Amino acid sequence: MDFRLSEEQQMFRDSVRGFAETHLAAGALARAHREEHPWDIAKLMAGQGLMGIAMEEEDGGQGGSLMDAVLAIEEVAQVCPRSADVIQAGNFGPVRVLAEYGSRDQKNRYLSKILRGEAVICVGMTEPGAGSAVTDLITSATPDGDGYRINGSKVFTTHAQYADVMLVYVRFGPGVGGIGSVLVERTAEGVKQGKRSKFMNGEEWVTTYFENAYVPPENVVLKHGGFKKQIAGFNVERIGNTARSLAFGRYAFEQARQWALTRKQFGRVLAEFQGLQWKFADMKIKLDAGQLLLYRAALNADRGFPSAEETAIAKAFCNQTGFEICSEAMQVMGGMGYTEETLVEYCFRKCRGWMIAGGSIEILKNRIAESVFERTFSQRPSKTDKS
Ligand SMILES: Cc1cc2nc3c(=O)[nH]c(=O)nc-3n(C[C@H](O)[C@H](O)[C@H](O)COP(=O)(O)OP(=O)(O)OC[C@H]3O[C@@H](n4cnc5c(N)ncnc54)[C@H](O)[C@@H]3O)c2cc1C
Numbered sequence: 001m002d003f004r005l006s007e008e009q010q011m012f013r014d015s016v017r018g019f020a021e022t023h024l025a026a027g028a029l030a031r032a033h034r035e036e037h038p039w040d041i042a043k044l045m046a047g048q049g050l051m052g053i054a055m056e057e058e059d060g061g062q063g064g065s066l067m068d069a070v071l072a073i074e075e076v077a078q079v080c081p082r083s084a085d086v087i088q089a090g091n092f093g094p095v096r097v098l099a100e101y102g103s104r105d106q107k108n109r110y111l112s113k114i115l116r117g118e119a120v121i122c123v124g125m126t127e128p129g130a131g132s133a134v135t136d137l138i139t140s141a142t143p144d145g146d147g148y149r150i151n152g153s154k155v156f157t158t159h160a161q162y163a164d165v166m167l168v169y170v171r172f173g174p175g176v177g178g179i180g181s182v183l184v185e186r187t188a189e190g191v192k193q194g195k196r197s198k199f200m201n202g203e204e205w206v207t208t209y210f211e212n213a214y215v216p217p218e219n220v221v222l223k224h225g226g227f228k229k230q231i232a233g234f235n236v237e238r239i240g241n242t243a244r245s246l247a248f249g250r251y252a253f254e255q256a257r258q259w260a261l262t263r264k265q266f267g268r269v270l271a272e273f274q275g276l277q278w279k280f281a282d283m284k285i286k287l288d289a290g291q292l293l294l295y296r297a298a299l300n301a302d303r304g305f306p307s308a309e310e311t312a313i314a315k316a317f318c319n320q321t322g323f324e325i326c327s328e329a330m331q332v333m334g335g336m337g338y339t340e341e342t343l344v345e346y347c348f349r350k351c352r353g354w355m356i357a358g359g360s361i362e363i364l365k366n367r368i369a370e371s372v373f374e375r376t377f378s379q380r381p382s383k384t385d386k387s
Contacts, residue, residue: 074243078250089121242318315364
């Protein structure tokens with residue numbers, strides 16, 4: 001066992017860090033508060049080979065591993081937190097499911113553009129009545145000729161307002177086995193979007209309605225029985241959220257560390273107060289522990305998908321850790337940490353969202369408990385429960 005990065009990994013990490021410091025450091029504060037997707041950064045990243053890092057070269061990817069993608073997102077996040085969203089969109093999100101299960105034709109039509117930084121794909125899983133219980137989704141795909149008619153709605157979808165295409169989880173039939181996915185273009189007939197609303201992290205979201213929207217056969221990604229495959233791919237998205245939680249925590253930690261070394265009260269720098277030193281020691285322990293869990297999940301996946309259990313453990317821990325460290329860093333920085341003059345408050349707000357998004361901490365713990373006891377626990381009421 002070796003806890004050090006290989007020489008190649010170190011070189012890659014250093015080159016991403018160098019790129020980020022040269023191109024992303026300036027403007028990081030302003031970028032975090034801009035509402036629109038940073039398309040300029042996406043194109044820059046594409047030119048630098050930071051999109052599709054773990055995807056096949058024949059698909060326009062870089063032929064690397066999940067660990068390479070994790071190193072990239074961590075380095076970018078620690079220089080410009082907002083730009084890490086671009087790495088997420090081009091490597092970890094539904095783009096990875098498209099690369100894995102999409103047909104050649106689907107990849108030609110959608111993936112190439114995404115990897116050039118000119119488009120994004122979003123994933124519509126959550127519905128008004130199906131959040132944590134995602135398999136309760138009711139958005140239906142009904143046969144119409146060779147294709148399907150889609151009816152239903154999706155909420156909270158990241159990138160929904162400007163994504164070219166949505167990977168929509170749909171029901172072809174009853175039960176978990178009836179769930180699959182289709183690609184629906186935002187501008188297709190029968191697709192409508194509701195009023196804009198905002199998450200606490202500053203991102204906008206809208207409800208997307210499908211009113212008899214036609215999906216041609218060539219836009220079906222996975223038919224009946226697709227759910228397990230989709231969720232296996234979704235574990236990659238979870239790793240991206242895990243890595244960003246930890247990296248944002250590290251970013252806030254570093255800001256607070258610098259602050260504690262220079263800010264003086266009672267005639268001494270803050271770093272000399274033991275009450276604050278212990279906060280830093282606790283933060284450091286959590287950062288190191290989270291790093292090991294994240295790297296275990298990513299390294300064991302190699303070029304495939306990470307294990308559900310290792311991903312759940314890493315995400316639950318790093319989501320909590322990222323949030324706690326941002327909060328403690330803010331405390332150390334006093335009033336300044338609570339302002340928009342630094343990105344600590346931004347990292348705090350973003351980390352809070354990942355405790356809910358992509359599998360809430362509670363749902364991940366349910367999954368971990370199933371591994372602990374080597375059995376499943378239905379979360380549904382028993383048939384005799386009438387409440
Ligand atoms: C920032 C952000 C981005 C998002 N992006 C997307 C996206 O791109 N695409 C998409 O489809 N969705 C997205 N979501 C939605 C997200 O996946 C859901 O919010 C999440 O799955 C929780 O569903 P819910 O909000 O309906 O909460 P609910 O399912 O109603 O849960 C409410 C609370 O109860 C807890 N809970 C529920 N069931 C159990 C149980 N069995 N045991 C213990 N606790 C339980 C939950 O953990 C939570 O704390 C996003 C959400 C956020 C916050």
